[in-house]
Amino acid sequence: MGFSPAAYDAVITKIQNGxxxxxxxxxxxxxxxxxxxxxxxxxxxxxxxxLNRLVKLIDEGLDKLSQLLEPAFIPTFFWTFGGMWExxxxxxxxxxxxxxxxxxxxxxxxQGIAGGAYANGVPAQGNAANTISSLAGQVQSACSSISxxxxxxxxxxxxxxxxxxxxxxxxxTGALPVVIGAAVVFIASIATAVGSLLLGVDSAARNLxxxxxxxxxxxxGAWPIATAQ
Amino acid sequence: xxxxxxxxxxxxxxxxxxxxxxxxxxxxxxxAQTAESTLMTTSAWPFSSAITxxxxxxxxxxxxxxxxxxxxxxxxxxxxxxAKNYGATEEQLSQASDGVFH
Numbered sequence: 053m054g055f056s057p058a059a060y061d062a063v064i065t066k067i068q069n070g071x072x073x074x075x076x077x078x079x080x081x082x083x084x085x086x087x088x089x090x091x092x093x094x095x096x097x098x099x100x101x102x103l104n105r106l107v108k109l110i111d112e113g114l115d116k117l118s119q120l121l122e123p124a125f126i127p128t129f130f131w132t133f134g135g136m137w138e139x140x141x142x143x144x145x146x147x148x149x150x151x152x153x154x155x156x157x158x159x160x161x162x163q164g165i166a167g168g169a170y171a172n173g174v175p176a177q178g179n180a181a182n183t184i185s186s187l188a189g190q191v192q193s194a195c196s197s198i199s200x201x202x203x204x205x206x207x208x209x210x211x212x213x214x215x216x217x218x219x220x221x222x223x224x225t226g227a228l229p230v231v232i233g234a235a236v237v238f239i240a241s242i243a244t245a246v247g248s249l250l251l252g253v254d255s256a257a258r259n260l261x262x263x264x265x266x267x268x269x270x271x272x273g274a275w276p277i278a279t280a281q
Numbered sequence: 282x283x284x285x286x287x288x289x290x291x292x293x294x295x296x297x298x299x300x301x302x303x304x305x306x307x308x309x310x311x312x313a314q315t316a317e318s319t320l321m322t323t324s325a326w327p328f329s330s331a332i333t334x335x336x337x338x339x340x341x342x343x344x345x346x347x348x349x350x351x352x353x354x355x356x357x358x359x360x361x362x363x364a365k366n367y368g369a370t371e372e373q374l375s376q377a378s379d380g381v382f383h
Contacts, residue, residue, distance in 0.1 A: 144346075170359055191338055256334075278353070
């Protein structure tokens with residue numbers, strides 16, 4: 053499932069609207085149940101307890117949902133930056149191939165330039181640019197992975213929201229246990245989705261961390277010196 | 282006459298190379314700036330671990346590209362110095378190095 057800004061925005065809007073609809077539908081449901089059962093002496097008390105439990109579950113779920121919507125812009129950022137890294141990778145690749153062409157055509161001349169001081173350092177420039185191109189590709193891949201993980205996560209949240217709304221809309225007093233069950237499933241679904249998202253995000257983070265530090269192209273963790281002997 | 286012709290070949294070759302290296306230097310500088318511009322200035326759970334790692338990679342790649350820009354500019358300068366020794370004019374050197382070498 054690839055990331056698409058338009059589809060992603062639609063999912064986020066669906067969740068935002070869903071939060072309001074859940075609040076409205078649950079309030080309506082609670083009013084109806086209270087109206088139907090409030091006058092029954094003992095049963096009314098039990099039902100009131102059940103309704104309080106439902107309110108607590110819904111409040112908890114909606115609070116969590118609001119918190120999870122705050123960073124919803126981040127997958128879009130990663131998707132945009134991924135495109136920029138793809139371009140940077142292409143540019144660095146062109147630098148690398150241009151330098152390789154220069155070395156092939158004029159490499160011998162470097163022995164006579166600045167007393168040969170650059171002869172060994174100049175070829176390393178192209179290798180370093182090539183590594184930048186490769187790294188940029190890996191960053192783009194990580195960005196894509198993070199944005200897709202975010203998309204899948206919010207899709208799962210949207211499904212959980214829709215399922216809860218479906219359980220509440222039109223439910224009668226007799227459906228109170230079903231609605232409470234749906235609220236429990238709603239919270240559990242969001243927790244599961246968060247767990248999956250964290251796995252995806254942490255995996256991408258580990259891939260990114262693996263890219264930094266010294267390498268053959270960047271001895272001592274720095275760009276190779278042109279005048280190296 | 283043969284010596285003068287060889288000098289002209291060296292001169293034009295050095296100037297052409299200087300221009301190529303100057304262009305590569307500019308490209309590396311652009312990549313450094315673009316990489317820096319993609320740094321994420323905000324972080325929020327559950328994306329925090331990825332944002333931290335991403336920013337570290339951005340900074341490192343940006344730093345490397347900035348260093349690459351300087352090294353390639355140094356190569357441009359070395360070529361301009363060599364071209365100057367072959368009699369390149371100030372105007373030729375300025376054109377080859379985009380005005381950086383004087």
